[in-house]
Amino acid sequence: xxxxxxxxxxxxxxxxxxxxxxxxxxxxxxxxxxxxxxxxxxxxxxxxxxxxxxxxxxxxxxxxxxxxxxxxxxxxxxxxxxxxxxxxxxxxxxxxxxxxxxxxxxxxxxxxxxxxxxxxxxxxxxxxxxxxxxxxxxxxxxxxxxxxxxxxxxxxxxxxxxxxxxxxxxxxxxxxxxxxxxxxxxxxxxxxxxxxxxxxxxxxxxxxxxxxxxxxxxxxxxxxxxxxxxxxxxxxxxxxxxxxxxxxxxxxxxxxxxxxxxxxxxxxxxxxxxxxxxxxxxxxx
Amino acid sequence: xxxxxxxxxxxxxxxxxxxxxxxxxxxxxxxxxxxxxxxxxxxxxxxxxxxxxxxxxxxxxxxxxxxxxxxxxxxxxxxxxxxxxxxxxxxxxxxxxxxxxxxxxxxxxxxxxxxxxxxxxxxxxxxxxxxxxxxxxxxxxxxxxxxxxxxxxxxxxxxxxxxxxxxxxxxxxxxxxxxxxxxxxxxxxxxxxxxxxxxxxxxxxxxxxxxxxxxxxxxxxxxxxxxxxxxxxxxxxxxxxxxxxxxxxxxxxxxxxxxxxxxxxxxxxxxxxxxxxxxxxxxxxxxxxxxxxxxxxxxxxxxxxxxxxxxxxxxxxxxxxxxxxxxxxxxxxxxxxxxxxxxxxxxxxxxxxxxxxxxxxxxxxxxxx
Amino acid sequence: xxxxxxxxxxxxxxxxxxxxxxxxxxxxxxxxxxxxxxxxxxxxxxxxxxxxxxxxxxxxxxxxxxxxxxxxxxxxxxxxxxxxxxxxxxxxxxxxxxxxxxxxxxxxxxxxxxxxxxxxxxxxxxxxxxxxxxxxxxxxxxxxxxxxxxxxxxxxxxxxxxxxxxxxxxxxxxxxxxxxxxxxxxxxxxxxxxxxxxxxxxxxxxxxxxxxxxxxxxxxxxxxxxxxxxxxxxxxxxxxxxxxxxxxxxxxxxxxxxxxxxxxxxxxxxxxxxxxxxxxxxxxxxxxxxxxxxxxxxxxxxxxxxxxxx
Numbered sequence: 033x034x035x036x037x038x039x040x041x042x043x044x045x046x047x048x049x050x051x052x053x054x055x056x057x058x059x060x061x062x063x064x065x066x067x068x069x070x071x072x073x074x075x076x077x078x079x080x081x082x083x084x085x086x087x088x089x090x091x092x093x094x095x096x097x098x099x100x101x102x103x104x105x106x107x108x109x110x111x112x113x114x115x116x117x118x119x120x121x122x123x124x125x126x127x128x129x130x131x132x133x134x135x136x137x138x139x140x141x142x143x144x145x146x147x148x149x150x151x152x153x154x155x156x157x158x159x160x161x162x163x164x165x166x167x168x169x170x171x172x173x174x175x176x177x178x179x180x181x182x183x184x185x186x187x188x189x190x191x192x193x194x195x196x197x198x199x200x201x202x203x204x205x206x207x208x209x210x211x212x213x214x215x216x217x218x219x220x221x222x223x224x225x226x227x228x229x230x231x232x233x234x235x236x237x238x239x240x241x242x243x244x245x246x247x248x249x250x251x252x253x254x255x256x257x258x259x260x261x262x263x264x265x266x267x268x269x270x271x272x273x274x275x276x277x278x279x280x281x282x283x284x285x286x287x288x289x290x291x292x293x294x295x296x297x298x299x300x301x302x303x304x305x306x307x308x309x310x311x312x313x314x315x316x317x
Numbered sequence: 318x319x320x321x322x323x324x325x326x327x328x329x330x331x332x333x334x335x336x337x338x339x340x341x342x343x344x345x346x347x348x349x350x351x352x353x354x355x356x357x358x359x360x361x362x363x364x365x366x367x368x369x370x371x372x373x374x375x376x377x378x379x380x381x382x383x384x385x386x387x388x389x390x391x392x393x394x395x396x397x398x399x400x401x402x403x404x405x406x407x408x409x410x411x412x413x414x415x416x417x418x419x420x421x422x423x424x425x426x427x428x429x430x431x432x433x434x435x436x437x438x439x440x441x442x443x444x445x446x447x448x449x450x451x452x453x454x455x456x457x458x459x460x461x462x463x464x465x466x467x468x469x470x471x472x473x474x475x476x477x478x479x480x481x482x483x484x485x486x487x488x489x490x491x492x493x494x495x496x497x498x499x500x501x502x503x504x505x506x507x508x509x510x511x512x513x514x515x516x517x518x519x520x521x522x523x524x525x526x527x528x529x530x531x532x533x534x535x536x537x538x539x540x541x542x543x544x545x546x547x548x549x550x551x552x553x554x555x556x557x558x559x560x561x562x563x564x565x566x567x568x569x570x571x572x573x574x575x576x577x578x579x580x581x582x583x584x585x586x587x588x589x590x591x592x593x594x595x596x597x598x599x600x601x602x603x604x605x606x607x608x609x610x611x612x613x614x615x616x617x618x619x620x621x622x623x624x625x626x627x628x629x630x631x632x633x634x635x636x637x638x639x640x641x642x643x644x645x646x647x648x649x650x651x652x653x654x655x656x657x658x659x660x661x662x663x664x665x666x667x668x669x670x671x672x673x674x675x676x677x678x679x680x681x682x683x684x685x686x
Numbered sequence: 687x688x689x690x691x692x693x694x695x696x697x698x699x700x701x702x703x704x705x706x707x708x709x710x711x712x713x714x715x716x717x718x719x720x721x722x723x724x725x726x727x728x729x730x731x732x733x734x735x736x737x738x739x740x741x742x743x744x745x746x747x748x749x750x751x752x753x754x755x756x757x758x759x760x761x762x763x764x765x766x767x768x769x770x771x772x773x774x775x776x777x778x779x780x781x782x783x784x785x786x787x788x789x790x791x792x793x794x795x796x797x798x799x800x801x802x803x804x805x806x807x808x809x810x811x812x813x814x815x816x817x818x819x820x821x822x823x824x825x826x827x828x829x830x831x832x833x834x835x836x837x838x839x840x841x842x843x844x845x846x847x848x849x850x851x852x853x854x855x856x857x858x859x860x861x862x863x864x865x866x867x868x869x870x871x872x873x874x875x876x877x878x879x880x881x882x883x884x885x886x887x888x889x890x891x892x893x894x895x896x897x898x899x900x901x902x903x904x905x906x907x908x909x910x911x912x913x914x915x916x917x918x919x920x921x922x923x924x925x926x927x928x929x930x931x932x933x934x935x936x937x938x939x940x941x942x943x944x945x946x947x948x949x950x951x952x953x954x955x956x957x958x959x960x961x962x963x964x965x966x967x968x969x970x971x972x973x974x975x976x977x978x979x980x981x982x983x984x985x986x987x988x989x990x991x992x993x994x995x996x
Contacts, residue, residue: 043793057823075830144933151719213426
């Protein structure tokens with residue numbers, strides 16, 4: 033076998049094995065969610081009872097509802113803050129404290145969540161105690177708001193990275209052209225920049241939504257009584273052992289994500305095909 | 318092909334007064350002053366890094382002068398952001414908005430002015446008609462060819478009827494064939510609209526064919542400003558002579574200095590220059606001779622002056638003309654460009670032939686710097 | 687409408703607003719909390735409240751810093767052992783990610799260009815499904831009768847693991863160093879693959895052609911050209927895996943065991959079980975100090991990437 037073809041087969045083999053490794057747990061989750069047996073890993077028969085049980089599982093449902101709301105607001109807030117941060121970093125080459133700013137923006141991506149969660153909680157509690165002492169009512173109470181603040185910190189970091197990558201690829205002359213033609217800086221952003229980064233804003237939104245939905249540690253530190261997110265519910269159950277109801281939740285999430293990704297890929301492929309068509313038309317004309 | 322300078326005698330339309338742009342110690346533009354008349358097409362010519370683009374950007378408002386003033390039609394532009402200036406620019410990359418159609422691109426500037434819809438439609442249609450792109454109004458930029466994109470960029474910058482049009486390397490992105498056609502078209506449109514134009518280019522051909530006046534720039538300064546013919550035939554210094562076109566530079570000393578003629582002695586010949594120069598006897602000078610002003614032949618010319626004998630060491634055949642590299646006894650090489658006026662020449666010159674290079678008494682440019 | 691906004695706030699420069707909002711946000715919710723963290727780590731806790739650090743009583747200004755927590759951490763062998771253990775496991779996970787992920791990213795980058803977006807999407811897909819659930823899935827896979835357990839025991843691979851000290855006894859795969867490292871490597875794999883892929887995909891293949899033209903074999907070209915050029919990607923990926931793994935909590939909790947000491951769990955226990963906030967804060971501060979070097983490396987790398995892109 034020649035070096036080149038060995039390379040190719042080895043490469044394909046490695047990729048295949050790698051993907052198998054990545055997807056194995058997901059497959060296992062889905063398969064065993066249909067297992068009619070309380071004992072994990074021992075297959076006894078096909079059943080949908082775990083899924084049916086979910087409908088009555090108040091803990092999971094309320095957790096899901098809370099998580100969805102937090103994730104939604106996290107995504108919205110992250111995109112706004114992330115875009116502002118990305119614009120600052122890309123557009124303004126020099127400003128006071130730029131290195132500090134740049135470091136702070138991406139730090140939550142890398143820092144262990146326990147550290148971020150703990151310090152944020154301590155700060156919020158301090159603020160709460162201070163306002164309690166000064167005004168008589170403590171703000172903020174630990175609950176949905178505090179969870180949101182924590183997720184926002186993490187989401188902003190991710191959103192900044194995504195939007196910044198796209199902004200850096202833009203031709204700077206486009207914004208100059210808009211200015212030259214009479215648009216004020218805000219108009220330039222709304223009319224020219226925004227449409228061109230729209231797709232990356234959408235992916236930033238989805239990314240931060242997912243991250244928020246999935247977060248355990250920050251939520252654990254920042255939640256209060258009555259505000260248990262779905263991941264926290266799953267985590268506490270998972271610590272005790274393997275539970276088929278968790279499998280059912282997992283399988284549903286996988287299904288939703290898979291469908292979402294399929295739809296997205298289809299839309300992207302269709303847009304790409306249309307673009308190719310337009311280009312071909314133009315060349316013929 | 319050159320454009321005509323309008324003959325009006327009004328106060329200068331665009332005044333650049335002692336402008337400096339300092340980037341932390343490095344002067345990109347170093348005390349530059351210029352007067353441009355209304356309707357002129359003016360070119361800033363120089364190689365990259367000479368400051369021409371910085372100067373253009375200061376006109377557009379993207380850079381602020383460190384010192385000096387820019388006055389357009391009597392209005393000092395200091396403090397005016399780009400969006401408020403009656404100036405529009407055509408960018409090197411065209412910078413067409415990819416998410417907008419051709420029509421919307423051209424209408425963009427007009428919409429920002431808040432013009433009524435009917436008027437916007439009228440102007441945009443007129444602009445598209447000017448460049449024969451009316452059929453493509455609904456297309457997006459990526460659906461157009463390079464030349465078409467350029468035309469859209471041009472009329473987009475003309476739509477607002479600016480007082481000053483700026484062109485940044487207008488032909489840079491086009492291939493050679495397209496460039497020739499576009500040069501002429503571009504000038505025609507600009508003249509038809511009648512707008513004053515400042516362009517920036519590193520391509521001498523572009524500058525000379527399109528502009529009515531050129532400024533040769535180097536290291537932030539203007540070396541020479543004038544009409545293309547003046548710059549070509551009467552360069553003020555070696556750098557300019559060498560930068561524009563091809564030139565032979567022969568060092569020599571002034572031997573006879575009279576009011577109406579000068580004799581300069583070079584290593585291989587004596588030059589009889591048919592006009593006086595500001596200089597003194599014994600002064601070292603450089604004689605500049607353009608290749609097309611020199612002729613080569615096997616026979617010795619009548620005049621003792623303005624002739625040198627040498628050997629053809631190299632020749633390049635360009636079809637319509639041939640360039641001979643003639644090596645003179647001192648080792649100096651003369652580049653001679655001769656048009657091939659006859660289809661068949663029995664006595665065609667070739668490698669190694671001994672020839673006489675000779676030129677007229679008015680062919681020289683004497684340079685003191 | 688934009689004109690209206692511009693009229694309403696003429697004094698607020700756009701530039702200040704754009705930079706100010708995220709900057710202010712980060713100062714308030716990222717930097718400020720760290721200062722509070724340090725403060726509380728040296729505070730005395732009285733049941734629920736903290737005693738003031740600075741007291742002014744009888745004309746005496748007194749600053750009280752309780753450093754006993756830090757002393758305890760640095761003196762207690764268990765704490766030191768835990769920090770080192772965390773670093774050890776994080777490093778192991780990083781190496782495993784690199785060993786599996788580098789070839790993976792390499793072959794992805796060398797695949798047909800039309801196939802690459804699809805491959806990328808397939809790598810990202812698990813990332814979009816909950817990481818918690820995927821870690822939980824490994825519990826099932828590695829416990830008795832789990833698919834992975836059967837595979838490992840069946841091939842005798844567990845003998846190897848036992849010999850290497852990764853598992854306490856052959857057949858017992860769960861709640862071991864092995865399950866922990868595997869779980870962490872699995873979870874953070876995309877963080878290693880993506881920067882590597884980004885780096886390798888942009889690599890100029892002509893450099894490799896030049897190398898082979900000059901007489902290098904494919905193997906030599908790989909080690910002498912490709913790997914050095916992908917250094918930036920390797921560093922980025924490694925930092926993105928190593929640093930968070932040091933402080934990991936969920937994976938050690940679900941897949942780790944009594945002998946896999948991880949500092950994240952210690953912090954959690956101090957906070958939730960012992961309710962000792964100052965102690966937890968001290969643990970956190972020391973954790974930051976421990977990862978400060980890799981953090982600096984990562985920051986420097988980020989800054990370099992920014993400069994290069996300009």
